[in-house]
Amino acid sequence: MNENSDLEKLEKKAASSLYQDGIFDISIGHVLIAFGTASWLENYITETYSTLIAIAIYLVVFIPIWLVYFYVTKPRLGTVKFGIKRRRSNAIVMGLITSVLVVNIVVFILIFTEVIQFSGHEYLLAAVFGLIPLVIFTAMAYFLSYKRLYLTGFLFSVGFFLKEVLTLQGLDLYSNIVFISIGGIIVVIGLAYLIRFFKKYPKIKVNSHEYQEIGNQQ
Amino acid sequence: MNTKKSEISNNLSELMDIDKDIHEPARLMILSYLFVLESADFIFLRGQTGLTWGNLSSHIAKLEEKQFVEVKKEFIRKKPRTMVSLTEKGKEAFLNYREKMKEILG
Numbered sequence: 001m002n003e004n005s006d007l008e009k010l011e012k013k014a015a016s017s018l019y020q021d022g023i024f025d026i027s028i029g030h031v032l033i034a035f036g037t038a039s040w041l042e043n044y045i046t047e048t049y050s051t052l053i054a055i056a057i058y059l060v061v062f063i064p065i066w067l068v069y070f071y072v073t074k075p076r077l078g079t080v081k082f083g084i085k086r087r088r089s090n091a092i093v094m095g096l097i098t099s100v101l102v103v104n105i106v107v108f109i110l111i112f113t114e115v116i117q118f119s120g121h122e123y124l125l126a127a128v129f130g131l132i133p134l135v136i137f138t139a140m141a142y143f144l145s146y147k148r149l150y151l152t153g154f155l156f157s158v159g160f161f162l163k164e165v166l167t168l169q170g171l172d173l174y175s176n177i178v179f180i181s182i183g184g185i186i187v188v189i190g191l192a193y194l195i196r197f198f199k200k201y202p203k204i205k206v207n208s209h210e211y212q213e214i215g216n217q218q
Numbered sequence: 219m220n221t222k223k224s225e226i227s228n229n230l231s232e233l234m235d236i237d238k239d240i241h242e243p244a245r246l247m248i249l250s251y252l253f254v255l256e257s258a259d260f261i262f263l264r265g266q267t268g269l270t271w272g273n274l275s276s277h278i279a280k281l282e283e284k285q286f287v288e289v290k291k292e293f294i295r296k297k298p299r300t301m302v303s304l305t306e307k308g309k310e311a312f313l314n315y316r317e318k319m320k321e322i323l324g
Contacts, residue, residue, distance in 0.1 A: 011254035014266060078262030079299060080255055201265060 012145040015086060019146045021073040021197040025190030026065050028152065032159055032183025034058040039163075040176040073194075076201040089143040096139045104132060122168050130161030148189070155182050233322060239284050240315045244269055245277050249304065249312050252287060257303035278302060286311055 038054030045053075082090075110116040137153025140146060159182035166175035240246055247267050251258065258266075264274050281287040286308030290301045304312070 007250065007254050010250055014251060014255060014258075014262075017266065076261070076265075078265055079259040079294075079301070080262045081257045081301075083254065083256050204261065 011083070011086065014080065015082065015145040016147065018077060018080070019144075019148070020193060020200075021069065021077070022190035022193030023065055023069045023073060025148065025152065025193060026187050027062055027190075029183045029186025029188075029190060030058060030061045030065075032156070032179050033187065034183075036176045036179030036183060039179065040173070043172070068194075073197060073201075076197075076204060093140055093143045096143075097136055100132065100136055123165065126161050126164030126168065129164050130157045133157050133160055148193075151189075152186055155186055158182065236318055236322075237311055237315050239280065239286070240311060242277070244273060245281060246315075248274075248277055248281065248302075249286065249308065252302060252304040253309065253312050257290075257301045260300050260302070263302065281308070284308075284311075 034054045034057040037057055038050045041050035041053055107116065133156035134153045137149045137156060141149035141153065159179055162178045163175040166172070166178065240249060244267065247269075248263060251263060251266055260271075260274060260278075263269075263278075264271065267274065269277070278287060278289065282289050284307075285305055288303050288305050290303070292299050292301060
């Protein structure tokens, strides 16, 4: 066993502690809820309106939840600067996500312009759709030491795949239910973590003179 | 048999050379975190170690006195933040401590 593995574990523990407030889970799960709702609304209103409603639904949750992050959970977690290795991992994740997104956009354009044709291979396309979030979330989980994202990636993957398959079968309503339900599961997981976070990190009651003492020692 | 006894006695006598400023569990915990991180503020260290403000302050003061850690006060958007990082001396002392403990415990 690597003799530094205990220190590596400690560093990973410190890194993963930044994600224990569940904020990211809530916002990412809500993406599925918003898009599932928009897709369902397309049966009743135009695509433009349903897209606008989806954005509105998303922002209604996204803005307050990130305000909670900036004003409540982040100050309770404190500030930490990680070493070069961790910063390199974060850069790898950013690079990977950007590459996957660029490839997706290019592939989407090629499909849209019919340069690539999937006629007769629609289920293969559904499987590819399902793999995209799995790759992104798995990489994030590994490099950011954010283990919960393995589950999120799996759920997203299942959601994307089932949505495509059910849409192909003409079961639009069920495909939207799947999207919204999976989004709901991820949001509930995030909420559970947020509640646990509030219990573990109550509002900081710092005895001012103790804190001052340290500041004055310089 | 005698060789083994003298080995044990040698190992135990090495215990006297252990840096007692690091050996204290709370300080060891603080140093371990600072060894794997570039720097952290008091709030983060408190959350990770589970120490009280008073305990954390006094242990960091002790480590600062020994020049094992550096305490810097900075202002981010007009709010004070006290960042703590390990000095070169602190890194060296921590690594020496680890080596010594490994030798003693086999």
